Amino acid sequence: MNSLSLSIIGFGNVGRGVAEVLYTKMPHFKKKYGINIKVVSITDTSATIWDQEAINLREAIETKNHFGSLKFWGNEYEVYKLDPMEVVKEIDADVIIDVTNDKNASKWHLEALKRGKGVVTSNKPPVVFDYKELVDLANSKNLPYLFEATVMAGTPIINLLKEEILADSVKRISGVFNGTTTFILTSIETGMTFKEALKQAQTAGIAERDPSNDLKGIDAAYKATILHHLAFYPIDFKEVHIEGIENLSEEEIREAKKEGTPFRLVATVEEGKVEIKPKKVYENGPLAVSGTSNVAVIETDLLGELMLKGSGAGIKETASGVVGDIIRAAVSIYKYL
Amino acid sequence: MNSLSLSIIGFGNVGRGVAEVLYTKMPHFKKKYGINIKVVSITDTSATIWDQEAINLREAIETKNHFGSLKFWGNEYEVYKLDPMEVVKEIDADVIIDVTNDKNASKWHLEALKRGKGVVTSNKPPVVFDYKELVDLANSKNLPYLFEATVMAGTPIINLLKEEILADSVKRISGVFNGTTTFILTSIETGMTFKEALKQAQTAGIAERDPSNDLKGIDAAYKATILHHLAFYPIDFKEVHIEGIENLSEEEIREAKKEGTPFRLVATVEEGKVEIKPKKVYENGPLAVSGTSNVAVIETDLLGELMLKGSGAGIKETASGVVGDIIRAAVSIYKYL
CATH class of the missing domain: 3.40.50.720 (NAD(P)-binding Rossmann-like Domain)
Known part of the structure; x- marks a missing residue:
């Protein structure tokens, strides 16, 4: 052999x-x-x-x-x-x-x-x-x-887009691709301050010592850009619209959760467009992930909505x-x- | 060319x-x-x-x-x-x-x-x-x-098992693979009789004129057996445990829904074992699908839980x-x- x-x-x-x-x-x-x-x-x-x-x-x-x-x-x-x-x-x-x-x-x-x-x-x-x-x-x-x-x-989103659904044309991918921000948002929802939530995430090994790439949405933007390259064509990272979670107030975050539409850092990928933005999502909808779970909802011409959910981090x-x-x-x- | x-x-x-x-x-x-x-x-x-x-x-x-x-x-x-x-x-x-x-x-x-x-x-x-x-x-x-x-x-469960997650060993697949039974169960949950629900499913083109393959769990068993062939080894269909939804009473179905754990026809695939059985599932859990949505939860040694959800029927x-x-x-x- x-x-x-x-x-x-x-x-x-x-x-x-x-x-x-x-x-x-x-x-x-x-x-x-x-x-x-x-x-x-x-x-x-x-x-x-x-x-x-x-x-x-x-x-x-x-x-x-x-x-x-x-x-x-x-x-x-x-x-x-x-x-x-x-x-x-x-x-x-x-x-x-x-x-x-x-x-x-x-x-x-x-x-x-x-x-x-x-x-x-x-x-x-x-x-x-x-x-x-x-x-x-x-x-x-x-x-x-x-x-x-x-x-x-290892959740196989890349190879799914490359090797599967070959007959389909992708129209849109929506997803949550950054576990650190989800972890911090859910901690704030349950009463912690931003600082406490960040510290807890760092202690748990989820957030890095310099968490700015996560909080500012850069990490999610990297991932969404890679998906755009694959699903459509190579796009210039400068064209990506990036808004992180660092400007959300603790009150806004708790209020949204109370209303049944908690904030998540949502990535949206369409032909020629990549956007990272904190959005209110339905509590029972596919984007309301928790912990380090990541999710991608792929919309195509033939299949309608396809959802792939799995771990977004971990050794x-x-x-x-x-x-x-x-x-x-x-x-x-x-x-x- | x-x-x-x-x-x-x-x-x-x-x-x-x-x-x-x-x-x-x-x-x-x-x-x-x-x-x-x-x-x-x-x-x-x-x-x-x-x-x-x-x-x-x-x-x-x-x-x-x-x-x-x-x-x-x-x-x-x-x-x-x-x-x-x-x-x-x-x-x-x-x-x-x-x-x-x-x-x-x-x-x-x-x-x-x-x-x-x-x-x-x-x-x-x-x-x-x-x-x-x-x-x-x-x-x-x-x-x-x-x-x-x-x-x-077309939801790519087959090729995902064949071509993706190559480093992982599958431990278990749980899923809902038959839309007709989901449709009938949810109709009964909202007050219809079994007969009415079946008729509606037939009118909507979801159930066939002879719906016994769906109701008795044969269709789901076929699908789960194919997944076993792929994830483990070819298994004899005679070894598959099959229980359909036809013995559930309307009361049981409505009671379970009221308790937040509605019935779904759940397939479980483990090495050497395929089982189709109506089970109470958590209302907000992955198996509580509606309509003709199908879902597979794949448990592996490295990824933990991976979930693939999408259409299970349609032209x-x-x-x-x-x-x-x-x-x-x-x-x-x-x-x-």
């Missing part, structure tokens, strides 16, 4: 989640899909560990968990100073897995594709800002460029999307091996 | 819906997918019309609508006495589209696959009873055997599934043309 070799770039929560799923479920994947996958390098902000034979993922996860950094990888192994671009250029791998949040990662993706490597990513900015260039290059070289985990974690849930794409890449590349 | 040629078997509501979508959206499909599709024969219970150059679908639909039967197809055309098996054997086509309800259609499907033809079907019994034989044969000959429209019309909605599969077949067969 041929092996598909991976370079993992980024070893935070998502990277470790991906390694954990690969480690735990590899025997299952071998049996079910007839593929074999090995990780030949992992890069965190401190170092790159590299073993062309295959890295022991269990040991890599434990090193990171116990020592906080891959540079403490055991004595018998080599630790390298390679940064992500050097990894792409110097390490022999079939597919690059970008699970960082690096805004300038497009250049790694482009370099990888130029060198005949596939790309799987959970990192939004490259897909938002350089979609056409990346996808065109990947298509011209018959390489996978996959990004299921960028929207709704295992995001790993589901990344590893699903790795399997998809393996199956497609195997045809040519 | 090569053409993919189709033989359509069955020209009731679904068959005409498929013809309508193919006719209306073909320019769009050509542009979007680079494929060309022509229908070379259509078979109804009275006759087969056949034109190797391509049938004018508009005229075929109008003939059927105005005269009730394809045997009245215009003078300048040939009308043939071919039955479905003869169509499969004698007409040159790349893919057979079975949109009948014929319980013995497996033999056409097998014959088509043996002759190197792909199969797209909305007809449940062949997929329920002969799944393994059909899929094994199709795989061994690298031919498409596609059946998205058998469950939840356009079913055509969406069949035509989506035709496009999928065209794209896969084009690689070999």
Whole structure:
């Protein structure tokens, strides 16, 4: 059985989640899909560990968990100073897995594709800002460029739009794509102040230390833009209308809830139009999600309304999307091996 | 551009819906997918019309609508006495589209696959009873055997289980897959008798003249069995536990609704187990669908709960599934043309 070799770039929560799923479920994947996958390098902000034979993922996860950094990888192994671009250029791998949040990662993706490597990513900015260039290059070289985990974690909204409902023309997608704002809004609804709600979200690991991307609607706008690229055509992020939840007052939020139409940060995607805006939604309607649930309501000419709801965050849930794409890449590349 | 040629078997509501979508959206499909599709024969219970150059679908639909039967197809055309098996054997086509309800259609499907033809079907019994034989044969000959429209019309539950969530292991699928029973239950909840509710459903074209397959849970059991085949392994239909709604009393139905837990005909699919049973569901929970909406809640190891909700019936909605599969077949067969 041929092996598909991976370079993992980024070893935070998502990277470790991906390694954990690969480690735990590899025997299952071998049996079910007839593929074999090995990780030949992992890069965190401190170092790159590299073993062309295959890295022991269990040991890599434990090193990171116990020592906080891959540079403490055991004595018998080599630790390298390679940064992500050097990894792409110097390490022999079939597919690059970008699970960082690096805004300038497009250049790694482009370099990888130029060198005949596939790309799987959970990192939004490259897909938002350089979609056409990346996808065109990947298509011209018959390489996978996959990004299921960028929207709704592993809930398969991306591949549903790409591979399913092929006879339908999408008219509109409405959705709630940011769990942090939902969490904060629902906490305020039950009586907390904005500050308390934010703090609770941060303590629970839902909001980041700098929560502005979530609160200002940027994160939701990234996701909605990616859906527009897919459902219609690549749109310029500058054209996206973005309004976050930071200007809602606590009173407004509680009042709306009392009236049975709580606020949610709603994304609307139509041909040529992407809008992020706090909107009052019906309490029993599809958009009134809670917790870190995300939902997409897809309206098409034939199916009418199609609703996909699932986790929009979480380590295992995001790993589901990344590893699903790795399997998809393996199956497609195997045809040519 | 090569053409993919189709033989359509069955020209009731679904068959005409498929013809309508193919006719209306073909320019769009050509542009979007680079494929060309022509229908070379259509078979109804009275006759087969056949034109190797391509049938004018508009005229075929109008003939059927105005005269009730394809045997009245215009003078300048040939009308043939071919039955479905003869169509499969004698007409040159790349893919057979079975949109009948014929319980013995497996033999056409097998014959088509043996002759190197792909199969797209909305007809449940062949997929329920002969799944393994059909899929094994199709795989061994690298031919498409596609059946998205058998469950939840065009709502892409089948292809989601086949092509998405590749890293996940399904633990359970719960769902409501029969719109007729939902319609009747909700009508009874609002005060109608069982008889009145059934009559209304029949008048609205939701229930068939012989509604026993719906009321006894057979239709839902067919669908749940297909999901079991896909999510786990081919299961014997005899092992399926089936309980319909016909033994519920009107009082029970209304009482349950009053308590906030209305009855729905719920399907539960777990490894080695398929069960159809009227169950009380939470009014605001995912299974409390209304109208002809269907819903599937898929529980997996990584994603937790994933919910897919959409139309489970309707002409356009079913055509969406069949035509989506035709496009999928065209794209896969084009690689070999």
